[in-house]
Amino acid sequence: MKLLITGGAGFVGARLARTLLQRGTLDGRAITRIVLADQAAAPADLLADARVETRVGPLLAHCEALRDEAVDGVFHLASAVSGECEADFDLGLRSNLDSTRALLDALRHRVNGGATPAKLVFSSSVAVFGPDDAVPMPPIVTDTTLPAPQTSYGIQKLICEHLVADYTRKGYIDGRSARLMTVTVRPGRPNGAASSFFSGIIREPLAGVESVCPVSPEVSHPVSSPQRTVEGLIAVFEASRAAYGGRLALNLPALNITVAQMLAALEEVAGPAVRERVRFERDERIAGIVANWPTGARADRAAALGLKPEANFADIIRQYIADCATTPEALKGLG
């Protein structure tokens, strides 16, 4: 089978590609080709695999060609992140909304020509949740919590969830939307996401660098390891429609944890000297954004698919340390 991973050179996308290549199969079929579409070039280890093909450039530019290409499955991860979307409103609409619609229309075009609908997993985000004056947000958000996005990024993710639902209802795709929790520990440099510090306060100290935590230690947040996230995306892809249940998005599993607990785990894994490289310096802008995020999430539908969060944050840190030893992009974080 031929798969397309948009955002396939990114952190989650590349890990997903590696995991799929290692498995060799998806949905019980041999994976013969993985197309990685991304603005950036794919990591060298992926390019070295004969099954991998890359397409570099904006997703929007690739969609026209996709109208005439047989693709069996899509993991649609490409996205401008929250900070970028706040800074550049048009960029967010183009990268997240127009690109998704062009992708869905390319898949629809093939179905209108007689093809079997492609399976598609859309990576949505816990950022669809937030408080609204008329609708207080529960501290723990569930699959059935009313979304009230507080950012353009969250709005665009929610809109795309509903496009995926409608293209699925019409039979143009077999689509599913999975809401990613904050994935940590991310390698590399801080990105434009307000959640970037959730990785920074672990990654930087481990690399011998000081890190500033812009929120108080009591802040609680739903996180997930990269590997559990990737496993979640694959399980959602492989689920039958009945097991997925309906057309609305589901939450991926979350470890609900405070910053203080994250740092205690860091000390447990790497010692007090490493933990002491984190200092607290409140950033009102970031603290204000984070105050509107849920303190935790529950993922009942994902649990019914057999998906679980990491048991504890120390395991997430150990996963990151192991990654640094084996994957090239993780090492950048230790520079």
Next chain:
Amino acid sequence: MKLLITGGAGFVGARLARTLLQRGTLDGRAITRIVLADQAAAPADLLADARVETRVGPLLAHCEALRDEAVDGVFHLASAVSGECEADFDLGLRSNLDSTRALLDALRHRVNGGATPAKLVFSSSVAVFGPDDAVPMPPIVTDTTLPAPQTSYGIQKLICEHLVADYTRKGYIDGRSARLMTVTVRPGRPNGAASSFFSGIIREPLAGVESVCPVSPEVSHPVSSPQRTVEGLIAVFEASRAAYGGRLALNLPALNITVAQMLAALEEVAGPAVRERVRFERDERIAGIVANWPTGARADRAAALGLKPEANFADIIRQYIADCATTPEALKGLG
């Protein structure tokens, strides 16, 4: 002040325009101009008012010019109806989604140029609600019920609600979304909406014509009179942001009523001979669509704005009969 009503030649739009012209003011300001944008020409009585200007053609074609036009307030009612959107997927996306975005972008363009954000009321719909395998729909939907649209029309309305919310958050508009209940009694001919019979079973018998009800008499549904709907749109426009509450859409008031109760009211108002012109002949397609609709709605936020549904359906029928005597388009239903 200068107002734009998209869909301004339609049934609700024209009634809204008439009501506004009669009031003469909105938000405490004199109405100096009402622009009616619509695919169809506006009714003659509106054209005769010196304050009225019409623009005929697809909304999308008007939006470019709107970028350079000062408009103080917008009632955005233009929409392809549910049946059309199901039959022609691209039409729905273009008429409901692309047009709304182009309208919002035109308003944003002016704000970026220094203008005060225009107030905008978006007419969403009770069609955003529906059952999903993972989320059973409550029989009575409220302002905080999780939307799960069952049609492309409902999906597009929901998406536009969230665009309006985000453009508002960014300060590009002062936007509010109000979910219209099924407006009845509509004059004229049946339209492409699956809900068309909710008007037909009253309108046709009153005009001496037989009418077929495609669902069983027990079917319950949230309806509203045209006048209450128009009053709701105006109240939502005039509400302060604090009174509106948050950025999510609110439900307009509904009279929750069964088909049997509607027909009993018809008999009460017009006599048994008129009521007997309705016969029941189940249409599986329509009955299937209607089975996915809520049986009623509650409108707590609208109630807090002082809005109420009609007290009973007989009053709605009397309103229709009075309309037939005074407004030219209503008379078409009696042809």
